[in-house]
Amino acid sequence: MLSITEIKELLATPQKIVITTHHKPDGDAMGSSLGLYAYLIQLGHHVTVITPTDYPYFLHWLPNNSDVIIYTEKTAEAAELVANAALIFCLDFNTLSRINELGELVRASGAYKLMIDHHLEPEDFDDYRHWSINACAAAQLVYEFIVNELNDGELMNKDIATCLYTGIMTDSGSFRFPSATSAVYRIAANLIDAGAEHWKIHQLVYDNATENRLRFLGHCISNKLEILREYNTAIITVTRQELNDYKIITGDTEGIVNYALSINGIRLAAFIIERTDKVKLSLRSTGDFPANEICKKYFNGGGHRNAAGGASVKDLSSTVQEFKEILKEYKTQLLQ
Ligand code: 5GP
Ligand code: MN
Numbered sequence: 392m393l394s395i396t397e398i399k400e401l402l403a404t405p406q407k408i409v410i411t412t413h414h415k416p417d418g419d420a421m422g423s424s425l426g427l428y429a430y431l432i433q434l435g436h437h438v439t440v441i442t443p444t445d446y447p448y449f450l451h452w453l454p455n456n457s458d459v460i461i462y463t464e465k466t467a468e469a470a471e472l473v474a475n476a477a478l479i480f481c482l483d484f485n486t487l488s489r490i491n492e493l494g495e496l497v498r499a500s501g502a503y504k505l506m507i508d509h510h511l512e513p514e515d516f517d518d519y520r521h522w523s524i525n526a527c528a529a530a531q532l533v534y535e536f537i538v539n540e541l542n543d544g545e546l547m548n549k550d551i552a553t554c555l556y557t558g559i560m561t562d563s564g565s566f567r568f569p570s571a572t573s574a575v576y577r578i579a580a581n582l583i584d585a586g587a588e589h590w591k592i593h594q595l596v597y598d599n600a601t602e603n604r605l606r607f608l609g610h611c612i613s614n615k616l617e618i619l620r621e622y623n624t625a626i627i628t629v630t631r632q633e634l635n636d637y638k639i640i641t642g643d644t645e646g647i648v649n650y651a652l653s654i655n656g657i658r659l660a661a662f663i664i665e666r667t668d669k670v671k672l673s674l675r676s677t678g679d680f681p682a683n684e685i686c687k688k689y690f691n692g693g694g695h696r697n698a699a700g701g702a703s704v705k706d707l708s709s710t711v712q713e714f715k716e717i718l719k720e721y722k723t724q725l726l727q
Contacts, residue, residue, distance in 0.1 A: 418561025426554030447642020483529035485513035527570035530558025549586030625651035
């Protein structure tokens, strides 16, 4: 493992650095990555953010977004950057399978691997770890890494602050999950002092939907929401045909699961969606109900206790059927 002193020494001279994050990156994945990017370029490093896949349009306004390389679109270039990097920062994920094909390229690279993450059960592939499951977002950990670990608080600027605020805001449910502690609010205040325009960030992320998304949301709520009161569970199921009918693009389905969870008495919400290659599940829960346990045990996934995901190779209706069967096992907890 690298010590922080060794990292400071490495960062004292210009390095080739890659920052990568999980596939289908969300606000925290992109916010933490571009926040760290805006910090590292100030130090004179050659830095590239590489995402395994594309990501929602409501994140494309983030500072330096145009510098991001999407692996599926520029595979050879991305592979070369990973192979030649001296340092690879792995943000907002902790198992290499979360970055798809890029995972094995990162593993094979001779670069030092630095993990900054807040998910359970990290895989042992890294040379440095700034990791805590108590952090509300990877962006919070990036803030701490820059300000507390590297003592570079004076390099905080508007771009870094804007990106890190976005990560913290999106992963903390706009500062309303239990993970949004007073310490998180203090960090947010510091980021606002450093130039993050909080009102604008909220608007750019949350009031920036396509018309199709809103109409699709209406369809999901009116026609596709199934409430199982006997399990305090709500399910929204979506077919590939519906995604095509509503011309759904990356990002349009984000957050729809939360509407199912907003119904009174509902402890578990599932958004089950038929993608081209698999059926993807997004689970959200309240209190101490372990949504991640279901994803890990049955759907080859994982995540946080209250926000988790997984996938199934079965067809849509069999997956929904399986999910309903699983609820029986959790009935007592769901009714608590
Ligand atoms: P979402 O429902 O927004 O896709 O994902 C919610 C959270 O669940 C993510 O932040 C991530 O931590 C976790 N997650 C989603 N899908 C997967 C998956 O396939 N595998 C693992 N390990 N975690 C996932
Ligand atoms: Mn995160």
